[in-house]
Amino acid sequence: MKKEDEVLPGDYIAPKEAFLPGFGTYEKKGEVRSCSTGNVKKDMKRRKAKVMCKPQIPKMQRKGLIVEGEVDKVTDSVAFVDLFTARSKSFRYVPRDNSTVLRVRDISDNYTESARDAMRAGDIARFKVVDITGDSVVLGTIGKKLGVIQAYCSKCRHPLKKKNGKLVCPHCKNKEERKIASDYGE
Ligand SMILES: [Zn+2]
Known part of the structure; x- marks a missing residue:
């Protein structure tokens, strides 16, 4: 049934x-x-x-895989992520709630005080799978190509535009910080 x-x-x-x-x-x-x-x-x-859905990660090729997902919620120490179907062929990974995490120390080579300085709920980002422990997937965004690829204004939800390396809301002029990927907005 x-x-x-x-x-x-x-x-x-x-x-x-x-x-x-x-x-x-x-x-x-x-x-x-x-x-x-x-x-x-x-x-x-x-x-x-x-x-x-339940995790369906092929055991041999999970570490190092580049994946994309939507940031679900963020605390100071961790961001929870909903992964999209990975781009590599015949590879589908759909994790369970709160099982896919980006820890603050895996965000950048530079010191990040809070995960909230790098990601916000609703952002779309690119990650590398750095570890799998039991049921949970650990992600990282260290590296130029990894990080947020589309961020939304936390005040008015408009997509943020990259301007001189900073993110600005074209609607309300709010300036925001993220750990962005080098191809943000392209
Ligand atoms: Zn705004």
């Missing part, structure tokens, strides 16, 4: 008006649908629906 929140690829989740298509979902004809097998999770605060 299928449990109530379990979905298969293509299953209907919610109308677009009620929830934004989040991680593991897509939108078609005004409906949010699942693109994988897993459990639906609805984020009432951000009005976002996502589908969480």
Whole structure:
């Protein structure tokens, strides 16, 4: 028997008006649908629906892999990340909630006091898989090509633009700090 929140690829989740298509979902004809097998999770605060699945990482090729994902929440010591399907062929990795982390010491070669200075919830970033411990995946962003590739203003949610190496909101002129990738905004 299928449990109530379990979905298969293509299953209907919610109308677009009620929830934004989040991680593991897509939108078609005004409906949010699942693109994988897993459990639906609805984020009432951000009005976002996502589908969480069990880890399916091939054991041999996981470390060093470059992955992209959306920052879910950030504390001083860690950022939690929802990974997107990796770009390498036939490779799909969809972790469980709060199992994919970026620790503050793995953010940059330069000292980072708080993970909040480098990432914010909703940002899209590129990471390297540095370790897998039990069920959790440890990510890092040390290196020029790694880091945030799209950030959003924490005041008004507009996409931030890179200007002289700094991030500025074109809407409200708010200036923000991130650990950005060298190709940010390209
Ligand atoms: Zn703004």
